[in-house]
Amino acid sequence: MPEAPDLYVIRDYLERHLTGLTITKAEVLRPIVMRSMAVEPDALPDDIAGRSFSTFWRKGKFLGLELTTGSDGSERLLVVNPMLSGALQHCAPSVRVAKRTFLALTLSDGQQLRYTDDDQMGMVYYLTPEQLPQIPRLTDQGPDVLNEPLSLEEFKEHLKPYRGEIKGVLTRGGAVSGIGNAYVDEVLFAAGLFPFKKLTSLSKEELAGLHQAVYSVPANAIPVLQERMGDDIHRKVRDFLKVHGKGNQPCPTCGTNITHITSNGHLTDYCKKCQPGSLFG
Numbered sequence: 703m704p705e706a707p708d709l710y711v712i713r714d715y716l717e718r719h720l721t722g723l724t725i726t727k728a729e730v731l732r733p734i735v736m737r738s739m740a741v742e743p744d745a746l747p748d749d750i751a752g753r754s755f756s757t758f759w760r761k762g763k764f765l766g767l768e769l770t771t772g773s774d775g776s777e778r779l780l781v782v783n784p785m786l787s788g789a790l791q792h793c794a795p796s797v798r799v800a801k802r803t804f805l806a807l808t809l810s811d812g813q814q815l816r817y818t819d820d821d822q823m824g825m826v827y828y829l830t831p832e833q834l835p836q837i838p839r840l841t842d843q844g845p846d847v848l849n850e851p852l853s854l855e856e857f858k859e860h861l862k863p864y865r866g867e868i869k870g871v872l873t874r875g876g877a878v879s880g881i882g883n884a885y886v887d888e889v890l891f892a893a894g895l896f897p898f899k900k901l902t903s904l905s906k907e908e909l910a911g912l913h914q915a916v917y918s919v920p921a922n923a924i925p926v927l928q929e930r931m932g933d934d935i936h937r938k939v940r941d942f943l944k945v946h947g948k949g950n951q952p953c954p955t956c957g958t959n960i961t962h963i964t965s966n967g968h969l970t971d972y973c974k975k976c977q978p979g980s981l982f983g
C-alpha cells in the first residue's frame with residue numbers, strides 16, 4: 703500500500719516530470735476503479751483531452767493531479783487513492799501494458815501516465831474542485847505525518863478521542879494521516895511498542911517515544927525511497943524496512959526472529975523481545 707513516504711516521492715516525481723504537459727489522449731481501459739464525478743463516464747476521455755497538468759499535491763494517502771481550465775472555463779482534477787496496490791506508471795507507450803491497467807493518458811511529450819491496480823481496490827476520481835469534499839476520507843483526515851510535527855502535547859490531544867489498539871488508531875488516519883500497514887509496523891518497532899497495546903494503557907514515556915517515532919520514521923524513509931525508486935514510481939520499495947515484511951528474519955536490534963501474524967485482516971510484523979506485550983491483555 704503506498705503510504706505518505708511513497709506518495710511524497712511520487713508527487714515530487716510527477717511535479718518534476720509532468721508539470722505543463724498536455725493530455726493528448728485518454729483511454730479508460732477498465733472502468734471499475736474510475737469515478738467520473740465531473741462528467742458522465744463516457745464523456746471523460748473527450749473532457750480531459752487538451753488539459754495540461756498544473757499542480758500536484760498529496761494529502762495523507764491521496765494524490766491530487768490538478769489540470770488546467772478547459773476552453774469552456776471548466777476546472778478539473780484527478781484524485782488517486784491507491785489503497786492496497788494502486789500505482790502510477792510513467793513510461794513509453796511501447797512498454798507492455800500491465801494486465802490490471804485501468805487508465806492510460808498519452809502526454810504531449812509522447813510518454814504515457816498509467817494507473818495500475820492489481821487488487822483493484824483503489825479509486826481514481828475525475829472531478830471539479832467543488833466536489834473534493836465528496837471523496838470519502840479525503841478532507842476529514844488528521845494532521846499529516848510529513849507536515850510540521852505536532853508538539854507532544856498537541857499529539858496527545860489528537861489521540862484523545864481514540865480508543866483501542868495503537869496500530870489501528872494510527873492507520874485509521876483520524877489522529878495522524880499518511881501511515882498505513884507497513885510504516886506503522888516500523889513506527890511501533892522504533893518506539894518499542896507492542897502493536898496491539900491499548901492506546902489508553904501507554905505510559906507518559908511510551909507516548910513520548912511514539913510521538914518521536916511517528917514523525918521521524920516516515921520522514922527518514924523519503925531519501926531512501928527517492929534513491930531506490932528513481933524513475934520507477936510504480937515500484938514498491940520496502941526491503942529496507944526493519945520489521946515490516948521481515949517475518950521470521952532476525953530482528954536488526956536483538957536478533958530474535960520477527961513475529962509475523964495476521965490480525966483483523968492485516969499482516970503485522972514485530973519483535974516480541976523489543977516490543978513486549980500480549981495479545982490477551
Ligand SMILES: [Zn+2]
Pocket residue numbers: 953954955956957958973974975976977
Ligand atoms: Zn528485537
